[in-house]
Amino acid sequence: QVQLVQSGPEVKKPGASVKVSCKTSGYDFSPYGISWVRQVPGQGLEWMAWVSANNIKTYYAQNFQDRVTLTTDTSATTAYMELRSLRSDDTAVYYCARNLRGSSPDYWGQGTLVTVSS
Amino acid sequence: EIVLTQSPATLSLSPGERATLSCRASQSVTGLVAWYQQKPGQAPRLLIYDGSNRATGVPARFSGSGSGTDFTLTISSLEPEDFAVYYCQQCFNWPRGTFGQGTRLEIK
Numbered sequence: 001q002v003q004l005v006q007s008g009p010e011v012k013k014p015g016a017s018v019k020v021s022c023k024t025s026g027y028d029f030s031p032y033g034i035s036w037v038r039q040v041p042g043q044g045l046e047w048m049a050w051v052s053a054n055n056i057k058t059y060y061a062q063n064f065q066d067r068v069t070l071t072t073d074t075s076a077t078t079a080y081m082e083l084r085s086l087r088s089d090d091t092a093v094y095y096c097a098r099n100l101r102g103s104s105p106d107y108w109g110q111g112t113l114v115t116v117s118s
Numbered sequence: 119e120i121v122l123t124q125s126p127a128t129l130s131l132s133p134g135e136r137a138t139l140s141c142r143a144s145q146s147v148t149g150l151v152a153w154y155q156q157k158p159g160q161a162p163r164l165l166i167y168d169g170s171n172r173a174t175g176v177p178a179r180f181s182g183s184g185s186g187t188d189f190t191l192t193i194s195s196l197e198p199e200d201f202a203v204y205y206c207q208q209c210f211n212w213p214r215g216t217f218g219q220g221t222r223l224e225i226k
Contacts, residue, residue, distance in 0.1 A: 035213065038160075044220050045154075045162065045205055050213040059213045095161055104152035104209045106173060108161035 002026040004096055010116045012086050020112045022079040022096030029053050034079040035105050036070065038092045050099070051079060056108035086116045120144055120211050124204075124218035130226040137193040139221045141206035145215040146186045153182055153191045156220075163208045165204075166191065201225050215220075 007021040022034060036048040049060045051070035058070050069082045079096055094112050097105030121144040131137055141151060149169035154162035164173040166182035169189060179194040193200055206218040 033213075033217075045217040047207075047213070047215050047217065061214060066143050084160075097161075102209065104164065104167050104207055104215060106164045106167070108163075111161055 002098065002107045003096060004014070004107055006094075006096060006109040007113070008114040011117065014087055014116055016086050016116075017082060017084045018086060018092050018114050019080055019082040020096075020114070021079070022109050024077045024079070024098065027098070029074060029077040031059075032098050032100055034072065035099050036068075036081045037097060037099045037105070039095070039111075040089075040092045048094075049081070052101075064085055083114070084114045086114075088116050088118075090114065090117050092102045119214070120147060120208055120216050122206055122208055122216055122218035123222045124206060126217075126221060128222045130223060130224050131196055133196050133198055135196050137191075137196055137200070139191040139193075139223070140189070140202055141186045141189040141218050142148075143189075143208055144212075147210035148158060149185045149209040150208055150212075151182070151184065151189045152209065153180075154205045154207065155200075155202050156205065162205065182220045186187045196223075198225075 003025045005023045010018050011082050033052045037048045048064050051058045055072045067084045071080045097108040099105040123142045125140045153166040156162045172181045180213045181192045183190050203222050205220050207215050209215045
């Protein structure tokens with residue numbers, strides 16, 4: 001079955017960076033891309049970025065384009081999201097999700113809580 | 119940016135009742151709206167895509183309708199496990215798929 005398994009919770013200090021992984025299995029990695037969506041505790045969902053499986057194409061939301069880098073490792077069928085210059089308001093759960101170009105995400109990872117605190 | 123506005127913010131109903139959730143877009147998104155269900159501590163679950171297509175394994179009591187700027191998620195007869203937060207998302211402006219702010223469906 002399709003699975004996306006994310007790395008564990010992180011605690012970071014302001015100004016640091018975090019890299020979250022998303023290990024996929026149960027489907028052909030190539031045709032799909034990976035979206036990243038964040039959710040501040042108690043709030044709604046916010047689309048951050050998308051990367052093609054082959055790492056050739058990336059799209060970033062304007063709010064994140066200067067601080068986020070998405071990559072993939074096709075041999076490991078894993079996607080990565082790095083967020084730099086962390087601030088306290090980056091404290092959130094970060095989700096990866098599978099989707100085809102032009103479609104809404106269908107399968108989601110379990111989420112990774114990133115806490116930014118001094 | 120396309121803004122999605124969901125209403126009501128909170129809907130209080132009893133099991134067995136019919137639920138109607140609304141999502142309005144700031145401009146036409148044709149039929150490219152998805153609906154997600156999210157329970158506490160869980161990831162969102164895709165229910166409906168492209169306005170009216172049920173995702174794999176989604177019970178038939180969930181249905182989606184609408185086009186242009188107005189969309190509806192209907193749950194025909196609420197089960198106890200349906201009480202959750204529901205989000206709409208547009209993918210007309212893919213990949214910048216904005217979400218609505220959510221509707222909380224609570225037990226009356």
